Amino acid sequence: xxxxxxxxxxxxIAAAVSxxxxxxxxxxxxxxxxxxxxxxxxxxxxxPAHLEGVVDTIYSGWRFRSDETQAMQMDDFDxxxxxxxxxxxxxxxxxxxxxxxACADCHNSPEDLAGVKAVYPKWNEExxxxxxxxxxxxxxxxTRMGAEEWKYSGGEMTDMVALMAFVSRGMPVDVAIDGxxxxxxxxxxxxxxxxxxxxxxxxxxxxxxxxxxxIRADHLSQGQINGFPTYRLKNTKLNAxxxxxxxxxxxTMAETFAVGSPEFVALELYVASRGNGLSVEGPSVxx
Ligand code: HEC
Ligand code: HEC
Numbered sequence: 237x238x239x240x241x242x243x244x245x246x247x248x249i250a251a252a253v254s255x256x257x258x259x260x261x262x263x264x265x266x267x268x269x270x271x272x273x274x275x276x277x278x279x280x281x282x283x284p285a286h287l288e289g290v291v292d293t294i295y296s297g298w299r300f301r302s303d304e305t306q307a308m309q310m311d312d313f314d315x316x317x318x319x320x321x322x323x324x325x326x327x328x329x330x331x332x333x334x335x336x337x338a339c340a341d342c343h344n345s346p347e348d349l350a351g352v353k354a355v356y357p358k359w360n361e362e363x364x365x366x367x368x369x370x371x372x373x374x375x376x377x378x379t380r381m382g383a384e385e386w387k388y389s390g391g392e393m394t395d396m397v398a399l400m401a402f403v404s405r406g407m408p409v410d411v412a413i414d415g416x417x418x419x420x421x422x423x424x425x426x427x428x429x430x431x432x433x434x435x436x437x438x439x440x441x442x443x444x445x446x447x448x449x450x451i452r453a454d455h456l457s458q459g460q461i462n463g464f465p466t467y468r469l470k471n472t473k474l475n476a477x478x479x480x481x482x483x484x485x486x487x488t489m490a491e492t493f494a495v496g497s498p499e500f501v502a503l504e505l506y507v508a509s510r511g512n513g514l515s516v517e518g519p520s521v522x523x
Contacts, residue, residue, distance in 0.1 A: 391474075
């Protein structure tokens with residue numbers, strides 16, 4: 237980032253300090269993540285080419301959490317997000333809708349969809365749009381099963397997304413940002429750098445300029461989404477990506493975009509692309 241704009245960011249952060257209290261720098265820790273002593277998770281990787289000159293190394297949010305929180309994600313018996321995965325396994329096999337079909341009728345087992353979560357959001361040629369995995373799942377439900385849409389970030393949907401992440405754990409995030417997805421990606425990038433709210437803070441002011449610093453009692457990460465859905469100790473449930481975006485925008489005291497809105501779909505594609513090279517690690521555990 238250029239010096240002048242960087243200085244401007246700090247001016248904004250400084251202006252917000254009374255409300256947000258940014259203090260002392262302490263980078264990510266050195267801990268490494270292996271789940272069930274079996275699945276190696278890449279929590280640190282060289283930044284993708286599009287971040288050249290901005291960020292050198294990308295880190296999973298796991299690296300910024302306390303030892304206790306980290307430990308909950310190292311063994312599936314201790315990970316409360318696995319309850320959601322289990323209920324989605326049952327939903328995957330359950331018939332729903334007027335066509336009398338279950339996910340399993342067409343996709344056999346969740347494991348058959350291994351690798352899918354790593355490449356979403358993704359351009360869908362037939363629909364002519366970038367789709368999040370939630371949009372794709374709802375499309376299967378409505379057009380192929382004759383079932384009702386699930387609420388975009390409701391429990392059933394978030395559990396199913398957690399299952400999709402679960403079967404992709406350890407695989408590298410690899411969303412495409414060129415070709416037909418490029419204009420959506422550009423839109424997401426613009427949102428990432430736009431200052432919102434009374435505090436006039438962009439995502440970048442916190443997650444690009446201040447990661448590693450403490451903000452209130454929280455250790456600021458790079459705001460990566462490779463760990464979603466995320467089980468948060470704060471609200472004791474699995475949280476969808478767009479709900480996290482909403483929370484962060486609200487913290488800047490701004491009106492937020494709606495869950496599932498084109499703006500958040502674009503932002504998700506962009507934020508996902510900043511994590512290209514990290515492992516899928518959902519469902520993760522965060523505070
Ligand atoms: C009647 C068959 C059918 C049913 C039932 C069905 N799907 Fe699909 N699903 C498809 C087809 C066909 C595609 C590929 C569509 C495409 O690529 O445009 C697909 C694509 C997907 C994808 C994206 C795969 C990729 O590689 O991009 C996901 C994820 C998915 N389905 C999940 C589900 C879930 C979860 C359910 C149950 C809630 C479900 N599907 C029910 C037929 C079905
Ligand atoms: C005022 C500072 C601030 C701003 C602005 C902000 N966030 Fe955050 N964000 C936080 C804090 C604090 C956390 C919790 C600690 C952490 O994981 O970094 C967080 C967490 C996150 C996480 C969860 C990371 C994980 O590992 O689970 C994501 C994703 C995220 N933010 C994305 C965004 C996006 C996208 C924007 C812009 C729309 C944004 N944030 C704006 C402060 C901010």
